Amino acid sequence: MSSTSATARRGEPSLGGSSRRLRRIDAVVGLAFVAPVIVGVLALGLVPFGYVIWYALHDWNPLVATFDWVGGDNFRALLSDSTVWASLGVTFTFAILLMVLNVTLAMVLAVLLVQKLPGTTTFRTFFFSPVIVSTVAWVLIWNFLVASNGGINGFLATIGISGPNWLRDPSWALVTVVVIQVFKGVGMNMILFIAALQNVPGDLKEAARIDGAGPRRVFTSITLPLMTPTILLVTMITLISAMDVFAPIQILTEGGPGRSTTVISYLLYRTAFVQQDFGYASAIGVVLFFVVLAMAALQWGTRKKWVHDEV
Amino acid sequence: MTLSTKRRRATTLTAVTAALALTAACGGGSGGEDGDGTPDGPVDLRMTVWSANEGHHEIFDTIADAYVEENPDLVSSVSFEALPIDTYVDALTTQIAGGQAPDMAWIMESYAAQFVSSGVFANLTPAFSEAAGYELDDLIPGAIELWSSEGDLYGYPFSNSPFGVYANLDLLEQAGQDDPRDLIASGEWTYDAMMAMAAEVSSQTDAAGFISSGDSYSNWNGALGHMWLSWGAQPWSEDGTQCQFTDPEVVEFFDWFHTQAFERGATPLPGEEFDFASGQAGLMMSQMSASTGLGEDFEWDFLPLPSGPAGQVSVVGQGGVGVLSQSEHPEVAADFLAYFTNPENSRLLAQYFPPPRTSLLTIDTLAEAAPNLTSEQIQTAVIDQSVTAVTKMGHPQMSEIADPVRIALDSLWQPNSDTASVMSQICSDIEPIISGS
Numbered sequence: 001m002s003s004t005s006a007t008a009r010r011g012e013p014s015l016g017g018s019s020r021r022l023r024r025i026d027a028v029v030g031l032a033f034v035a036p037v038i039v040g041v042l043a044l045g046l047v048p049f050g051y052v053i054w055y056a057l058h059d060w061n062p063l064v065a066t067f068d069w070v071g072g073d074n075f076r077a078l079l080s081d082s083t084v085w086a087s088l089g090v091t092f093t094f095a096i097l098l099m100v101l102n103v104t105l106a107m108v109l110a111v112l113l114v115q116k117l118p119g120t121t122t123f124r125t126f127f128f129s130p131v132i133v134s135t136v137a138w139v140l141i142w143n144f145l146v147a148s149n150g151g152i153n154g155f156l157a158t159i160g161i162s163g164p165n166w167l168r169d170p171s172w173a174l175v176t177v178v179v180i181q182v183f184k185g186v187g188m189n190m191i192l193f194i195a196a197l198q199n200v201p202g203d204l205k206e207a208a209r210i211d212g213a214g215p216r217r218v219f220t221s222i223t224l225p226l227m228t229p230t231i232l233l234v235t236m237i238t239l240i241s242a243m244d245v246f247a248p249i250q251i252l253t254e255g256g257p258g259r260s261t262t263v264i265s266y267l268l269y270r271t272a273f274v275q276q277d278f279g280y281a282s283a284i285g286v287v288l289f290f291v292v293l294a295m296a297a298l299q300w301g302t303r304k305k306w307v308h309d310e311v
Numbered sequence: 312m313t314l315s316t317k318r319r320r321a322t323t324l325t326a327v328t329a330a331l332a333l334t335a336a337c338g339g340g341s342g343g344e345d346g347d348g349t350p351d352g353p354v355d356l357r358m359t360v361w362s363a364n365e366g367h368h369e370i371f372d373t374i375a376d377a378y379v380e381e382n383p384d385l386v387s388s389v390s391f392e393a394l395p396i397d398t399y400v401d402a403l404t405t406q407i408a409g410g411q412a413p414d415m416a417w418i419m420e421s422y423a424a425q426f427v428s429s430g431v432f433a434n435l436t437p438a439f440s441e442a443a444g445y446e447l448d449d450l451i452p453g454a455i456e457l458w459s460s461e462g463d464l465y466g467y468p469f470s471n472s473p474f475g476v477y478a479n480l481d482l483l484e485q486a487g488q489d490d491p492r493d494l495i496a497s498g499e500w501t502y503d504a505m506m507a508m509a510a511e512v513s514s515q516t517d518a519a520g521f522i523s524s525g526d527s528y529s530n531w532n533g534a535l536g537h538m539w540l541s542w543g544a545q546p547w548s549e550d551g552t553q554c555q556f557t558d559p560e561v562v563e564f565f566d567w568f569h570t571q572a573f574e575r576g577a578t579p580l581p582g583e584e585f586d587f588a589s590g591q592a593g594l595m596m597s598q599m600s601a602s603t604g605l606g607e608d609f610e611w612d613f614l615p616l617p618s619g620p621a622g623q624v625s626v627v628g629q630g631g632v633g634v635l636s637q638s639e640h641p642e643v644a645a646d647f648l649a650y651f652t653n654p655e656n657s658r659l660l661a662q663y664f665p666p667p668r669t670s671l672l673t674i675d676t677l678a679e680a681a682p683n684l685t686s687e688q689i690q691t692a693v694i695d696q697s698v699t700a701v702t703k704m705g706h707p708q709m710s711e712i713a714d715p716v717r718i719a720l721d722s723l724w725q726p727n728s729d730t731a732s733v734m735s736q737i738c739s740d741i742e743p744i745i746s747g748s
Contacts, residue, residue, distance in 0.1 A: 062408035063426075063429065063431050063710075064429045064431060065636070144584075147582050147583060147584055148579075148580055148581065148582035148583045149579075149582075149583045165581060165582050166582075167582055168528070168580075168581040169725075255718070256529070256718065256721045257721035257724070257725075258719075258721045258722055270714055272408075273401040273405060274400075274401065274710055274713065274714055275711050275714065276404055276710055276711075278408060
């Protein structure tokens with residue numbers, strides 16, 4: 001403390017030079033800390049993405065070793081490919097349904113489980129535990145439960161209800177996969193919301209109550225607005241992860257029945273690794289990238305209108 | 312917009328872009344390069360297989376070690392890499408796309424036509440012809456037909472496992488059914504009779520009536536391809552360029568199967584899972600090799616395939632092995648394969664895999680491949696049928712048509728579906744793909 005005061009007393013020029021040097025050191029140290037991430041992103045993200053664009057400009061079948069330049073043919077074919085458009089529709093339906101259900105359920109659970117009541121810790125653990133379970137294991141267990149002759153229909157039968165063929169009925173398959181995914185991931189969002197709820201200053205809520213606000217008004221006018229930064233984070237993460245869903249589709253439905261659960265990332269996989277059309281699949285990957293980017297940018301761009309404290 | 316906001320937005324977008332690139336980017340490698348096949352020194356060879364069975368690998372290693380000992384200047388090691396069978400072709404493709412093509416690979420008969428006709432497999436005839444004591448003439452012509460093109464051999468069908476029907480005799484008796492062997496003796500062993508039994512098992516017990524070795528609803532060629540031949544059905548022309556799903560025989564077969572599933576309850580509905588080895592099904596159509604997984608929990612028998620409207624058609628499912636054209640050492644790999652499949656080593660492999668050699672088609676040899684089968688079962692369900700057996704169909708563009716057909720068939724696997732219109736839809740979907748082949 002005395003050293004800083006002494007430095008300040010020695011005059012401005014010295015203080016300015018020292019400050020710049022400190023800032024430079026700060027910047028170098030900061031860069032050193034983030035360097036591994038930057039290298040990782042470049043090596044595992046941007047460079048492969050550059051390759052994907054390059055592949056998308058070729059007709060590439062690795063089995064027969066063809067790798068021929070076709071320019072924008074793959075992208076032109078995409079525009080008139082009804083399968084791709086249908087798949088994008090399924091993807092949006094899946095992602096939006098998942099995001100709405102997940103975020104809503106997570107919020108409800110968070111509000112209930114943030115209360116200091118006996119048993120809340122147990123319930124928090126119960127809802128969070130699927131997050132740490134392997135996705136494949138989780139989906140395989142559900143595959144047995146939702147099978148036509150599986151546990152859920154067995155239970156429904158005991159109360160006189162004939163359950164549908166959850167994964168083989170086109171009108172149920174997508175919803176079933178969404179629900180399975182919601183249960184898998186809702187615990188993480190619930191924890192984030194609980195943390196956000198606990199960070200809402202108690203004096204603000206108290207002031208609102210003194211002003212005559214009821215519990216609902218306190219939640220909608222005080223708690224919810226202060227939680228919007230977390231809601232933004234949660235919706236972005238949930239939406240992006242929903243757009244590239246793969247394992248549940250592969251294990252549960254293989255994109256069927258028909259194409260009712262063929263999301264775009266699964267179409268990409270089948271096009272590349274089953275039909276061996278890697279060039280076209282790469283073009284789908286590029287489109288997927290920009291679609292997700294556009295959705296993330298849209299969320300980010302509109303945040304000022306609804307996220308608290310954003311300028 | 313302030314500078315800091317712009318900077319923050321740019322940083323965020325960069326981060327999001329990078330994160331999404333991770334999502335969107337998959338795979339890597341170049342288009343692949345061919346080697347000249349003349350290595351300077353001993354090379355390491357690699358064969359991809361779909362078996363992780365220790366007994367299988369013990370024999371592979373024994374043969375490989377002997378070859379390396381005889382050819383130290385040519386090969387330093389031979390490894391056998393097991394890939395999961397469910398995603399075998401996908402995994403193999405991934406290796407090739409990543410520039411890590413194996414030297415040799417197993418492949419199922421459904422992909423044989425594709426691997427042979429598109430040049431994925433290299434010509435084996437020169438190496439096999441030059442190999443001393445190989446006895447090419449000993450190979451059963453019907454067995455190697457699928458793996459040949461214009462008189463040359465591109466793959467060796469190391470496993471020739473006949474299809475038949477496994478019957479859980481305990482369950483059949485529990486359902487009040489006659490012994491199916493009596494039906495065989497009286498010449499009444501037909502698909503309809505078999506499904507009638509299955510329907511009774513399904514209604515009288517908790518077990519399924521009839522199941523196929525694969526999922527009949529998603530693995531259409533694997534699970535049904537050996538059945539429709541008894542209807543005289545040919546879903547595509549011999550050269551694969553014409554769709555024939557709309558042919559009356561094909562429509563009749565799929566209509567029949569739909570009736571068995573959705574009206575008679577003889578076979579499980581889509582999404583229902585039953586396991587024959589656990590005693591959960593009365594009848595199962597599968598290959599001879601499936602007998603190794605059966606124990607003594609219930610009395611069972613392995614029966615010949617029943618007769619359909621076009622008579623009784625014996626069908627063999629094959630596993631073949633070939634040298635990849637993209638191998639770095641195709642000539643060395645072909646020389647090893649000639650050794651791996653010569654008469655002496657074929658006898659070793661026959662402990663697990665029914666060989667395509669006439670000289671080895673004996674009860675003694677096949678009994679080693681299927682120790683749970685009696686001599687009589689091997690004679691009636693295997694050897695007697697091998698003479699007339701046909702190999703299960705494949706298509707030169709199987710990887711391209713598999714998905715469109717499966718997707719179109721999904722609308723058939725619903726109650727009250729219209730088989731004829733679904734078959735028309737299949738042809739509409741795959742004709743643009745196959746017409747240019």
